[in-house]
Amino acid sequence: MRRLRPLFALSFALAFPAWAAPPEASGEDLLGRTVFQVLIGELALREGAVDLSLQAWVDLAQRTRDPKVIARAAEIASYAGNNALALQLVRQWQAIEPDSVEARRVQITLLIQTRQLDALPELLTAQLASDNAADPEAFASSLLHLNRMFVRVPEKAAVLRLLDQVLPPYLGLPEAHFALAQGALAASDEQRALDEAGAALRLKPGWETAAVLQAKLLERRAPAQAIDFLKGFTKKYPAAQEARLALAQMLVAGKRLDEARGLYLQLARDFPEQPAVLYPAALLALQNDDRSTGQQLLEQLLQLPAIDKNNIHYLLGQIAQEAGQLETALEHFRQVNGGERLVPARARSAIILLNQNKREEALALLHATSGRTPAEKSQLFLAQAQLLREEGKEAAALDALLVGLKQLPDDVDLLYDAALTAERLGRYADMERHLRHLLSLQPEHAHALNALGYSLADRNLRLDEAGDLLLRASRLAPEDPFIMDSLGWLQYRQGKLNEALQTLRRAFQLKGDPEIAAHLGEVLWQLGQQDEARAVWQNALKRSPGNTTLQATVRKFQP
Template sequence: MRSRGSKFKQMRRFGCSGVVLAGLLSACASPSLRHGAAGNALLQPLQRIQVATTDADHDVVAQLLLGESALGHNDLKTAARAYGKASRLTTNHQVAERATELALAVHDLPAASEALARWHQLGGEPDVLAQADATLAMAQGHTRQVIEDGRRLVATHAPHAWERLVRVLVGSPDQAAAGQVLAAVATPERLPNDTQVWISMSGLAARLGRMDVAQRLATQTVQRFHNAPAYAWAGQLQFESGNQTRGRHLLEQALQKDPTNPRWRLLYASLLSRAGQSAAAARLLAEGPQSLQIYELRLALAVHDHQQASLQRIYRQLQQAKPPLRDQAGFLLGQLAEVLGRPGEALDWYGQVGDDDPHAFDADLRTALIMASQSRLDDAHAQLAQMQSDYLDQPAQLRQVNELDAVLYMRQRRYTQAVAAYTAALGEAGRDPGLLYDRGIAHASAGDIDASIADFRQVLQLKPGDIDASNALGFTLADNHRDLPEAEQLIDVARQSRPNDPVINDSWGWLQYRLGHLPQAEQALTAAWQAQPDPEIGVHLGEVLWQAGQKDQARQLFHRIQQQDPHNLSLQQTLGRLHP
């Protein structure tokens, strides 16, 4: 049966067969094949009498078709009503099962109770029925009944009985009741001889806030199984509860039980790192057999602690590692080379990352970034163009490629190409506020003010009151002498939210200049320049000083900015206009 959409997928919980409708339609259609034309000619007069057809409310096939159609439109309430009627008209227990789960999905508890009773009447798998009983009782708030149903469920010893219990409990909004049920059902005499089930129940208890049950089960798991997973889980719980001494003892026991398995060292080191003991974590990871995951965590710890010697040691070890580890480590070696300031080596490593490697996209993207950092911008764009072809059917990756392409074009002041790249990224991401904002900046830089204003207005539609968009739209309006009252309102909103932001104060000062309020403009722009000596702010302040008659100060400021950013376009335009 075809997919019904995300809500329906989440709603399915009991394992109802996907061939209910097809089977029933086939059964209903088969009698019509028994008589051909010759058979009709032999019917007796009374047999040829036309009997009125069943109305839709009493036609099981009609109700199933209605239910399936409603599911196709994600209309769960209509589907639940239709399947509820169908369950009363059929002897197929799968229809009653579907009716039960749909009624529960829309929280129609009376309907769910009726459908479940019908399901019991028609028969079904004992563990599935017990799960449904427990689910309904949980929804009704009958905790004692849930406990009884839960015990009946695990007593079936069905292969997935404990998984079904988990589904009942994690789906409940009443976590306290769920924890009470778990404590009553997941007892040593009921749990199977399976370490993973014991650990799972202890983990669920912790998730439900029953740390007492979680700790008790973890301790009992160790006492019963004495294996590495049991010690590791018990140690993790102790660590996370603040008892690091006991936790370390248990995790060391796990390592002794299974010394060649890197899983336990990774867990132990992760817990040590989270507890602020990164040096101890690094020492632990450096010992014993290595894996790619261990090297990744070692790298992260060394970067975090600025351990240059450790980074170089890891780099050498990975270079000398044997296959298949060495073959899997291309991306990690590229990252290490970047951190160590060896971009040429990083490019070589990234070039060795295979197309089937999970880091292939990241390696390609890092390649473009390194090329850009080396001022090889044409090569970077060529790399990104190849990626646009390679990842054409992967929207999320394609969006990142186009966005980086746009950023590089902005850096080159090739604003028309930047707009095109942002537009391509938006084609993959839809109306993304961040991309619209950036494209608005690119439009403004390209001189297309109407398009810039339109993008900023779209951002504010998607994120009403957004501070950055309000400031950007207000500044763009002010800079182009467009609707200054609206500009004032927008920038004032931004100022109230971030009164000390130099960028917003720059916008406010420039607006005051456009309004002819030179003293207010000079005050705001001077404060912005002192807080953040950015060339754009300085150009604005210089023009205000010039117009206020402070031409020597303006010339000094323009000279300083020219030394700071010789190719600043705003400065060039301002100097050309003022002729200082």
């Protein structure tokens, strides 16, 4: 753009040969000249010739000393990145219009952009006083957004010091304390932020925005205290939707899922058109095996406009598939037309088609699905393996996974599925190789640690190593019932029957899985509690009559 400057000077020299002459001597048409120069400036800006536009406007500003012209010149100078020139122009503007609120606003903005915070206190103090005098109610609201002015300033501690200089006259307003809380939080002074949020609440006790901020600050150091605080606040102010939603989210984060589920369901009744409420309420219901409630909430979500419905159709398809409503499931899966759920929806559709003896259609659906990303390609290989597994072709499923691993050798999901498939085929060396590769990539993969540890314990091999693996897995996921089951089975192999019984009871309480029932029953039997063992097995068989591990265990002790 620098090459445009000589052209600009030349063009104007040709157009106005008496450029420097006094108007009365040259007889120049000042209005026409000004209009033409404005057009040059704006047309140059539109064409991207910013330097040319800036020259035209700055020259015009110097000649006319018109505040509007100077303001436009300053705006273009700022746009061109010439903040020093923009500040110079704004100071000229203020010299002409000393009481101009707009000139002061522009100068404040430019000083912030150039990080000249030390020059701001007097100007910002005057601006705040002016805004407060003009409209006190709007001023209080604008304080909530005061920190947005400094969002790109990295020196957050300096911003907080500036706020401390300019806000004292307004500390009777809760919004001023909220602004200080935001500034303190940005400056990593969490205690100060907590104090200021508390001060805002004392001035305005029912203000849920301040309550939510205080709760989130409390959550960083004492999650249970934050939950108790919000419980008290929402009990006192039951209409506080934002606070109730924040409370529900904290309950989920704290794994207090029963409480979270109840609160989300109540929120769903109170706010039936809020996706932020309905979706987590549906997920928590499904997690609790309450499919009826989950389905109802997801169907409510489908009726709402302007939301991504791919996830909703996928989950409804899952519900229908598990209920044996295969045509309904297919209909939902077909409506998943993009996003991360597309490939899983196609995979589930293929499995349904296979179960309907439509093998060719199932294969065609998978072949027509192209994975664009490594993750989607991985899901397709996993789906193909699952399809073969459903046909009883376990070895072919492993071959499909190995083809996938040739393309994606470090894919964690493929490695994990290949390991479990290899174990079912009795190919334990391959299983261990895949799991150790996976753990080299993700040393804290709890399920891989559990799978390897359980396999060693189940085959009564290297029990000390199995214990190390399972303890690592347990530390990563202490409430996982399947990891508890593995630990209990290891304790059984080590001859620690009473410890094994205690661990397996806890696992079975968390998850009534048939394989956990098989292990629990075996330990009970060995401890001489055969009647309870039979009861555990019989109840599990009623729920899962086709589970081969459970069947084998029962036959072992009751031929």
